Amino acid sequence: MSMDLHVCWRGDLAWDRARLKSALDALGFDATVLYDFEGAEAYWPIEIAGCKTGVEIYFDDNLEELTGLYPELAAAVDGRDKVVNFTWGADAAEGGTALALAAALTSLGDAIIYFPQDAICMTKAEAADEARKMFELAKTEGYRAHDE
Numbered sequence: 001m002s003m004d005l006h007v008c009w010r011g012d013l014a015w016d017r018a019r020l021k022s023a024l025d026a027l028g029f030d031a032t033v034l035y036d037f038e039g040a041e042a043y044w045p046i047e048i049a050g051c052k053t054g055v056e057i058y059f060d061d062n063l064e065e066l067t068g069l070y071p072e073l074a075a076a077v078d079g080r081d082k083v084v085n086f087t088w089g090a091d092a093a094e095g096g097t098a099l100a101l102a103a104a105l106t107s108l109g110d111a112i113i114y115f116p117q118d119a120i121c122m123t124k125a126e127a128a129d130e131a132r133k134m135f136e137l138a139k140t141e142g143y144r145a146h147d148e
Helices: 017-026 063-069 070-076 092-108 124-140
Strands: 004-010 039-047 051-060 083-089 112-115 120-122
Touching: 004 070, 004 092, 017 092, 039 092, 051 092, 051 124, 063 070, 063 083, 070 112, 070 120, 083 092, 092 112, 092 124, 112 124, 120 124
Parallel strands: none
Antiparallel strands: 004 083, 004 112, 039 051, 051 083, 112 120
16 A cells, blocks of 8 residues: 655745755754755655665646545645655655655745645644654664665
8 A cells, every 4th residue: 555645835945955955954864865856756765864765756737636635635725836746655764755855845835744644734843753753663674775
């Protein structure tokens, strides 16, 4: 089963690697951002919280369709016009990556985080806390980087 997380914002954000790394660092996630985030599609690798991992990223131009599927998201969008979807499977490090990136993106602009599996909007602090738990879980489960 795959999990999804949506981050919605208004207008353009400054997404260069240095700003994204700085936002992750400010949340307590030591990261090496390997590739540009803006325009990324499919699996996006990153070294974060001691894990060589990544997450699937899809920028979606159809926020209207998404808000039609999720009334809670529709109520929270409040004029935001852009969205990125993070998708991962059972890999806790990938889930932690999605949550940490979502929290970081809220630092770069007026973004909201929507977790459709629970039909909730998460705060930056909630997403960062869940990310920390996911990275801990990955390590206690014997996490091994994809390239090992």
